[in-house]
Amino acid sequence: MVFSDPDDFRYYLVNLATWKAALDCKVYGYCLMTNHVHLIVDPGDNPAHLGMLMKRLAGRQTRYVNRLEGRSGTLWEGRYRSSPIENDAYLLACCRYVDLNPVQAGVCAQPADYPWSSGAAHLGGSCPEWLDLAPAWLGLGETDEERVRHYRDLLAKPVNDEERQAIVGPVKRGQLTGGDRFVDEVAERLGRRVELRGQGRPRKRGK
Numbered sequence: 001m002v003f004s005d006p007d008d009f010r011y012y013l014v015n016l017a018t019w020k021a022a023l024d025c026k027v028y029g030y031c032l033m034t035n036h037v038h039l040i041v042d043p044g045d046n047p048a049h050l051g052m053l054m055k056r057l058a059g060r061q062t063r064y065v066n067r068l069e070g071r072s073g074t075l076w077e078g079r080y081r082s083s084p085i086e087n088d089a090y091l092l093a094c095c096r097y098v099d100l101n102p103v104q105a106g107v108c109a110q111p112a113d114y115p116w117s118s119g120a121a122h123l124g125g126s127c128p129e130w131l132d133l134a135p136a137w138l139g140l141g142e143t144d145e146e147r148v149r150h151y152r153d154l155l156a157k158p159v160n161d162e163e164r165q166a167i168v169g170p171v172k173r174g175q176l177t178g179g180d181r182f183v184d185e186v187a188e189r190l191g192r193r194v195e196l197r198g199q200g201r202p203r204k205r206g207k
Contacts, residue, residue, distance in 0.1 A: 002061065002075060003034050009116045012037070015060045017130035023049040028091070028134035029098040031117035033105065038098045040085070040134070054080045092136035095122065096154050097167050104158060111155055123155075124148040 003009050009032050020027050020041070029040035043050040062075040085091050099111045099119035111119030121127035122137060124144065140150040159167075 001034050019053050019056050023053050026132040029095040029118045031098045031101045
């Protein structure tokens with residue numbers, strides 16, 4: 001177990017705030033569960049900063065837990081997994097998935113009730129100073145009240161299997177989360193093809 005005490009969660013978030021600022025990254029969403037972490041991170045102009053951020057977070061948490069428990073060895077199972085995300089619908093779908101994670105796991109009834117995620121911030125509650133508001137979330141309305149109302153509507157239904165696979169699948173396989181045009185743009189920039197996830201575009205709510 002990675003987090004067993006509120007101080008464990010707080011320590012991770014303090015380090016997240018510190019290192020995202022040091023590496024000039026943006027964090028659009030997060031959820032710390034007892035045995036794993038979900039982060040939506042924009043590394044900015046230097047993609048290598050994502051790996052640097054994750055390495056520092058993992059290392060510091062491991063040393064912290066090992067010191068408390070008088071143990072040694074790794075705390076995490078393998079290297080972190082990631083998937084580049086296209087903006088707009090895909091980014092918003094990923095924020096929704098992350099904020100609903102504790103509800104889907106049966107830990108709480110509403111996303112805003114979980115203290116170790118961005119759910120409350122996206123629903124009009126307390127927002128950590130270091131949390132960045134995703135362009136996709138800001139695009140939900142002209143005011144925060146309007147954005148919260150629309151985002152609450154998005155969270156009203158649980159994530160179904162198709163949506164879950166469209167988000168989780170690319171992360172597990174190290175592929176892209178986005179549409180065909182996004183895949184083509186990445187291929188042009190990298191000079192090689194990075195294949196897309198297999199489940200298609202996340203469905204819009206109400207359709």
